Amino acid sequence: MQKKQWISLVGFILCAVLLLSFISELMRDKGSSFDAYYEEPENTIDAIFVGSSHVYSGYCPAVLWREYGVSAYNVYAWSQPVWTSYYYIREALKTQSPQVVFLDVSGVVYNMGGTDWQSVERTNREENITFNAGWERFALTIASQTPESPRFDLELYHNKWKYPDRIELIHKNDTSLAFLRNAGLLFETIDYEIFNYSFYTDVTSPSDKAVHYLEKITELSEKEGFRLVYILTPYTSNEQQNAAINWIHQYADEHGIDFLDFMREDGAASGFDYQADMADGDHVNVHGAFKLTRHCGEYLKSLGLTEQRDKPNAAALDQAADATYRMIEYTFLFDETCTPQIYGEWLAQNQAYHAAIITPQNITAQQLELFEQLDFEPTKDSLVAIQNGELKQEFLFANNMAEIEFPNTLLVAEQAESEITINLGSQSLWTGSQEDLIVVLYDDPLEQLVYIVSFDPQGVVNVQGFSQEVRGMG
Amino acid sequence: MLFTSFNFFCFFALVLILFYCAPRKIRWVVLLCASLVFCWSFNHVLSLHLILSALIAWSAGKLMAKNFASETAALAQIDRKDKEQRKKIKNTFALKRKKVRTGSLILLIGSLLLYKFYNPVVDVISRTDASGIFVRIAVPVGISFYILQISSYVMEVHDHNLEAEPNFARFLLFSSWFPCLLQGPICRYAQIAPELRCERKFEYDAFVAGFARVLGGFFKKLIIADRLAILTSTIYDNYASYAGPAIIFAAVGYALQLYCDFSGGIDMALGFSRMLGVNLPENFRRPYFSQSVSEYWRRWHITLGSWLKDFVFYPLTLSHAMTKLGKKLRGKNIRAAKYIPALLSMAGLWLCSAIWHGEGTQFLLWGLFHWCMVTLDTLTEAKTEKRIAALRPLTQKGVAVLRTLLTFLCVSFGELIFRANGISAAFSMIGSIFRGWQTPFLLTELGLDVPDLVVAAIGLAILFAFEFMQERGKLENMSDKIAHFPLLARWSLLLGGIALIAVFGVYGAGYDPAPFIYFQF
Numbered sequence: 001m002q003k004k005q006w007i008s009l010v011g012f013i014l015c016a017v018l019l020l021s022f023i024s025e026l027m028r029d030k031g032s033s034f035d036a037y038y039e040e041p042e043n044t045i046d047a048i049f050v051g052s053s054h055v056y057s058g059y060c061p062a063v064l065w066r067e068y069g070v071s072a073y074n075v076y077a078w079s080q081p082v083w084t085s086y087y088y089i090r091e092a093l094k095t096q097s098p099q100v101v102f103l104d105v106s107g108v109v110y111n112m113g114g115t116d117w118q119s120v121e122r123t124n125r126e127e128n129i130t131f132n133a134g135w136e137r138f139a140l141t142i143a144s145q146t147p148e149s150p151r152f153d154l155e156l157y158h159n160k161w162k163y164p165d166r167i168e169l170i171h172k173n174d175t176s177l178a179f180l181r182n183a184g185l186l187f188e189t190i191d192y193e194i195f196n197y198s199f200y201t202d203v204t205s206p207s208d209k210a211v212h213y214l215e216k217i218t219e220l221s222e223k224e225g226f227r228l229v230y231i232l233t234p235y236t237s238n239e240q241q242n243a244a245i246n247w248i249h250q251y252a253d254e255h256g257i258d259f260l261d262f263m264r265e266d267g268a269a270s271g272f273d274y275q276a277d278m279a280d281g282d283h284v285n286v287h288g289a290f291k292l293t294r295h296c297g298e299y300l301k302s303l304g305l306t307e308q309r310d311k312p313n314a315a316a317l318d319q320a321a322d323a324t325y326r327m328i329e330y331t332f333l334f335d336e337t338c339t340p341q342i343y344g345e346w347l348a349q350n351q352a353y354h355a356a357i358i359t360p361q362n363i364t365a366q367q368l369e370l371f372e373q374l375d376f377e378p379t380k381d382s383l384v385a386i387q388n389g390e391l392k393q394e395f396l397f398a399n400n401m402a403e404i405e406f407p408n409t410l411l412v413a414e415q416a417e418s419e420i421t422i423n424l425g426s427q428s429l430w431t432g433s434q435e436d437l438i439v440v441l442y443d444d445p446l447e448q449l450v451y452i453v454s455f456d457p458q459g460v461v462n463v464q465g466f467s468q469e470v471r472g473m474g
Numbered sequence: 475m476l477f478t479s480f481n482f483f484c485f486f487a488l489v490l491i492l493f494y495c496a497p498r499k500i501r502w503v504v505l506l507c508a509s510l511v512f513c514w515s516f517n518h519v520l521s522l523h524l525i526l527s528a529l530i531a532w533s534a535g536k537l538m539a540k541n542f543a544s545e546t547a548a549l550a551q552i553d554r555k556d557k558e559q560r561k562k563i564k565n566t567f568a569l570k571r572k573k574v575r576t577g578s579l580i581l582l583i584g585s586l587l588l589y590k591f592y593n594p595v596v597d598v599i600s601r602t603d604a605s606g607i608f609v610r611i612a613v614p615v616g617i618s619f620y621i622l623q624i625s626s627y628v629m630e631v632h633d634h635n636l637e638a639e640p641n642f643a644r645f646l647l648f649s650s651w652f653p654c655l656l657q658g659p660i661c662r663y664a665q666i667a668p669e670l671r672c673e674r675k676f677e678y679d680a681f682v683a684g685f686a687r688v689l690g691g692f693f694k695k696l697i698i699a700d701r702l703a704i705l706t707s708t709i710y711d712n713y714a715s716y717a718g719p720a721i722i723f724a725a726v727g728y729a730l731q732l733y734c735d736f737s738g739g740i741d742m743a744l745g746f747s748r749m750l751g752v753n754l755p756e757n758f759r760r761p762y763f764s765q766s767v768s769e770y771w772r773r774w775h776i777t778l779g780s781w782l783k784d785f786v787f788y789p790l791t792l793s794h795a796m797t798k799l800g801k802k803l804r805g806k807n808i809r810a811a812k813y814i815p816a817l818l819s820m821a822g823l824w825l826c827s828a829i830w831h832g833e834g835t836q837f838l839l840w841g842l843f844h845w846c847m848v849t850l851d852t853l854t855e856a857k858t859e860k861r862i863a864a865l866r867p868l869t870q871k872g873v874a875v876l877r878t879l880l881t882f883l884c885v886s887f888g889e890l891i892f893r894a895n896g897i898s899a900a901f902s903m904i905g906s907i908f909r910g911w912q913t914p915f916l917l918t919e920l921g922l923d924v925p926d927l928v929v930a931a932i933g934l935a936i937l938f939a940f941e942f943m944q945e946r947g948k949l950e951n952m953s954d955k956i957a958h959f960p961l962l963a964r965w966s967l968l969l970g971g972i973a974l975i976a977v978f979g980v981y982g983a984g985y986d987p988a989p990f991i992y993f994q995f
Contacts, residue, residue, distance in 0.1 A: 002678070005678040008678075012965060015969060016969060016972055019972065019973055020976055023973060023976055023977060150982055151480045154976055154982070155982030158977050158978075158981075161925070161978065162923070162925040162926070
């Protein structure tokens, strides 16, 4: 082969690799729990919680800021094995230098005796490698490879040509829920059977790969100078996993790593109640999250790491914490027991909201109760704008359409046959009956639509919350 | 390790590197090792069947070559004028060769039939016998292809059309040549043995042309065939729920799918071979532009057709029984004497083709259908050609289009029988053609969404336009032409092809890629 042909061949292969890499990057899913994290001012985060959906639902950074003056962030990924945790910590350290890293160790033992560990690995491979391109992402792709995994990312994403609106060349970070700092609080409660986890006394080493990455995280903490703290959030574990958790306890003792085990002594110390604080078999609910977070706050206090409020973004942190608490408040309020009257009272008392109320043509006495505290009689078949608890304006439907301008968006209500559709910009949000009284709630400080609540002619409530719905649970 | 798998991609890249880094003298050894590894990757133990079959054929060839040498030596000692003695010696040696040939063919073809029909027989027995004594067995991959390839060698050596290969390893390479192993083309020894000696210098243009051919194969398979497979499988697997236009679509759709799948696989085989400096025979020549079913069979699966013609049709036609029949008929009807022996031999050919395709009775029906169509063609060909020649040029063109369409529909009907899940399903589907024309039939209800349907349609349109131009002699040997394009144009085309397949190919998440159809035979 001539020299020129060699060069041509090598050049072609390089171009093909570059082309395929470009297509892969173009098509891949982008956006992760780092989206809003990247937007945080550098070196302002004091503690991060790293782990799977257990961390997402289990810890509330707003509590740590409001009650302990600690700026915290959840760095989670669905079904996160420990090697993903390792690379997530490395990615997190690129812009922040937290003093403490809370590592949920369920990711060390997930594949021990679990019936569905293959799907956990698949989810990890397909869903979690979506943060910004760089060495960490490449290395995580390699580390997450299993015999069943696709060899190229393109295998996962190439059919996205069908959905051109989902293809992003340059990803715009989604910061719409930045105030939550990746807390995915759950509001359900199940009566959970209490297990005595201390019953398991056997000790088994986790897989070699898991131990290897556990050691790498320990080395990283020494190198980067952060305090590594293991946490274990309550979930349904099995005997093998608990034997491995016992091993992790031994490992932590040997390496001087603190371990807040909420499935054992720290659970009791935090006041965690399995019958009141679990949302499902694997995730704690908002009550549980508050208890666990406060326990972590107390732990940080014992280390003298609290009350770090002199930050350049302290005001933003205050605002985010306020928004989180508000969200918790109205999520509790708008459950199935909410009535038009309760809602009306709440709207009249709270100043931080815009609301749009769509009144039906035949408004019933139950529906009218909403307006008692607001102190005005609405026009039938209209769109009523409320601001700071008072009537701002009324819009009548013209050509079956009415619209209202919220601070940064236009809300349009359209009537068609017996249904009414609510659109926010081009996005359809809600379709319901024209007989319902519908309230669209807009959080002013957040500049976001947060809830749509409808009351049927008998006053029965139907709720759609956007703060939770946007993310979903994994 | 199918051609479309990641493992094959890695395997082939390694073979390329080893092949071109190795000294020219031992390159064929690299190819032999690669072929054996490829075969072994499908079924470790059953690879021995391939080696054993090659050994039988090679030994038979060697024995027959020795026999020829002994015959020559024996004849040299006999006076040329002693014709009686010479004839006797010739007959003695021919008889021995015949025995060797027949014995080896019985072993080779017998093992093919055993593997093809054992499992179906076990299935039938299992329905009545619950003892579980008879269990299904694994079938060596590519057996239908390599047995024909090896058998042709035995017959050609027997007929003294070929010198026997003295080196078993080289013969094993011919028998196991990996690009041909899964679905052909069915090569003759004389065609590729010189190529497999790998004595040629590296040809950059041939390498690029091979790569372009591979891309073309991927385009047919991953962009068109595997999409059509989703549509047609939905109908064939639930045939009772469909009628009228859906059945017509199933027939036409499957004909197109089969062509794109099979010829795509062959394009890949030819391309991969060419990248390694080995030229293989073509297996297709735009069959759907044929104007008669006979012409179609001269353009479709050419290597199988030529194998059957040379080793089934001609021997049958020239057999003692047919010659006798011809002579007998000549006295009564000259036309019958001309056609009847040929058509009977043709029936033998179609029977063999049907058996080669599989145990399903629908293949017998398919063979019978094509035999009838070819018979009709043969009987009417002369008159039809004469009538067409008498028409005006423009009318001739119109008739040509009409004949092409009619041939395509006939062939599609045959493919309906071929693809049906058994003979009763085939009859049921044929019966359903005439029902259900009032019920609306939506392609979107067959498992593909609109964007995928659009891609399949565009893919087919591109393929049709390309083949139409080739048919008019404008884009013949396109892969060779691409290799001679200026660098920018060449790279743009090839990189564009890679991008197109990477994005629009049926693989990975959201798709269930289908294996090559002819892989099952």
